[in-house]
C-alpha cells in the first residue's frame with residue numbers, strides 16, 4: 001500500500017494521527033517514519049509539522065531512523081523468561097552480530113526487546129514482522145535467521 005492509499009483510509013481528524021503514523025511506519029520497507037511520511041501525515045490531517053514530529057518522537061514504538069527489513073522482537077516477560085528467553089536472546093545476539101536496539105549492517109535485521117506478545121502458551125516466543133515464532137530452542141534460531149537471509 002502506498003502513502004496515498006494509507007492516507008485515504010483515514011478521516012481527516014487529529015484523532016487519527018497515531019493510527020496513521022503506525023500504518024505509514026509499517027508500510028515502509030525499513031519500518032520507520034521518514035521525513036516524507038511525517039510531512040504527508042501533517043499535510044493530510046492539517047496539523048503543524050512540529051506537532052507531528054513531537055508525537056513521533058514521544059512514543060518509543062515509532063522510529064525516525066531506518067530499521068531492518070525484519071524487526072525481531074524477543075519476549076522478555078516472566079513466562080518466556082522462565083522457559084529460556086535469555087538463551088534465545090544470547091543466540092540471536094551471536095547469530096545476528098548485533099545487540100538489542102541495533103540493526104545489522106546489511107539493513108536486514110533489527111533486534112528489539114518486547115514484553116508479553118500474547119502467546120505465552122508457546123513460550124519462549126519472538127515475533128518477526130508480525131509473525132509469531134514459538135516454542136523456540138537455541139538451535140532453531142540460526143535456522144530461522146538463515147531462512148530469512150535467503151528470502152531477503
Ligand code: FES
Nearest residue numbers: 075080116117120
Ligand atoms: S510472556 Fe512471552 S508471550 Fe507472553
